Amino acid sequence: MALGEFDLIAKFFKRPVRRAALGVGDDCALLQVTPGMQLAVSSDMLVEGRHFLSTVDPARLGHKSLAVNLSDLGACGARPLAFTLALSLPKADPAFLEGFARGLLALADEHGIELVGGDTTAGPLNICITVFGEVPAGQALLxxxxxxxxxxxxxxxxxxxxxxxxxxxxxxxxxxxxxxxxxxxxxxxxxxxxxxxxxxxxxxxxxxxxxxxxxxxxxxxxxxxxxxxxxxxxxxxxxxxxxxxxxxxxxxxxxxxxxxxxxxxxxxxxxxxxxxxxxxxxxxxxxxxxxxxxxxxxxxxxxxDGEGRPLRGDFPSFDHFLSA
CATH class of the missing domain: 3.90.650.10 (PurM-like C-terminal domain)
Structure with missing residues (x-):
């Protein structure tokens, strides 16, 4: 039986929320931020062939998709609260979705973070996650x-x-x-x-x-x-x-x-x-x-170097539009 958009969300990604006021299933999620805290928000996109290989294990891909976003919260000194997932799929493959969701949600559980919404569509494999965290006002690492x-x-x-x-x-x-x-x-x-x-x-x-x-x-x-x-x-x-x-x-x-x-x-x-x-x-x-x-x-x-002698060399970093 073919999976439709809402079927795959319900089967693989919908779970009861514990900390959010409202999660998956409505037009918007609702987050309750602690008084005296600021909301920290970050988004990252992973594109097949650009950020990951087609041969990657789906569970590892799910883990990494969330990990790279949680890393941004870490750099800011923020505590994770919730995240959204926008997922473009060539097809609704249950085997891929089961592994991907397992890796994604295992890391979410490890950090006490909840999936509260997002979107799915047909297209090239593309994963976009937005994370929400909180940090005491004026204490974010910048x-x-x-x-x-x-x-x-x-x-x-x-x-x-x-x-x-x-x-x-x-x-x-x-x-x-x-x-x-x-x-x-x-x-x-x-x-x-x-x-x-x-x-x-x-x-x-x-x-x-x-x-x-x-x-x-x-x-x-x-x-x-x-x-x-x-x-x-x-x-x-x-x-x-x-x-x-x-x-x-x-x-x-x-x-x-x-x-x-x-x-x-x-x-x-x-x-x-x-x-x-x-x-x-x-x-x-x-x-x-x-x-x-x-x-x-x-x-x-x-x-x-360790002796204080100058080192010469070109060490360019990755750029999404300049890197081959």
Whole structure:
């Protein structure tokens, strides 16, 4: 039996809401925001062939679709409340929908966030999610808050690093060869990112500024530098690397770490006097953090190695219209 639009919504995505005032099934959702809080809203779109491969497991795709949006809330220091889903499908395939919904809603349950509405239509596979969160008024972490003298930090999995998602992409492109557990680990980083929502909330009052890593460290950092009117000195050898990435040639390590993208870790600036508190907050949450540089008053990016020697190289980040 063929699934219609409203049948697939009811079968795979409609669940009773617990915190929202009104969810799926009406013309609008209704959210109750706590007094003294501001509403944080972010949207991300994932397009087949551009943001994910057609061979990705549907459950992993559901997870990542929500994870990349929750990562934005983490970068703002916001607590998730609810989300909407706009889904374009070539066909209503029950096997795909079951896996996609399972991965999506499992991550939603993990973060206590509810699906409260959206839209479905026929067309190329395209996923657009809008997330809603709340943050105490005046306490949101902004790109414009970094100050000269701040430490530059990046989060990472304990025992791991950044750049593995880009490494997996290079394997799919045929540029790098990885086998067995190494490939599985890199692919997992690419397809199952962990949004640092709890860390973002813990950094309120500690960090001056934050951004999540989606298009590459240097590219995303550039948004902070421009908004804050500062420059930066980065120790490239301080970038956290997984054992898999650390086994690759140095040039590839730098490319993946500095311009890789799809990490969905937090890059944040905090005053040196709060180093102990930053480390304690991360440790309490089971998250790794690495201090990789210092914000400076002089504009621009200065890359150095562990000995302080300048590094040269071009590390372009992903751009949806300029990247091939």
């Amino acid at each position: 790109r414009s808050g970094a100050r000269a003298g701040d430490d530059l930090w990046v989060s990472h999995p304990v025992g791991g690093g950044i750049g593995d998602a880009r490494l997996a992409l290079e394997v799919f492109r045929g540029q790098v060869s990885l086998e067995g557990r190494d490939f599985d680990a890199a692919r997992r980083a690419m397809e199952l990112p962990t949004p640092r929502v709890a860390l973002g909330q813990a950094l309120r009052g500690l960090a001056h500024s934050a951004i999540d890593l989606s298009d590459g460290l240097l590219g995303d950092l550039g948004h902070v530098l421009r908004a804050s009117g500062v420059g930066v000195r980065i120790d490239a050898d301080a970038l956290p690397r997984s054992p898999v990435l650390a086994s690759q040639p140095r040039a590839l390590q730098l490319e993946c770490g500095l311009s890789g993208g799809d990490d969905y870790e937090l890059l944040f600036a905090a005053p040196p006097a709060r180093r102990g508190e930053v480390l304690a907050a991360a440790q309490a949450l089971g998250v790794g953090v690495a201090r990789i540089g210092e914000l400076q008053s002089e504009p621009g990016v200065r890359l150095v």
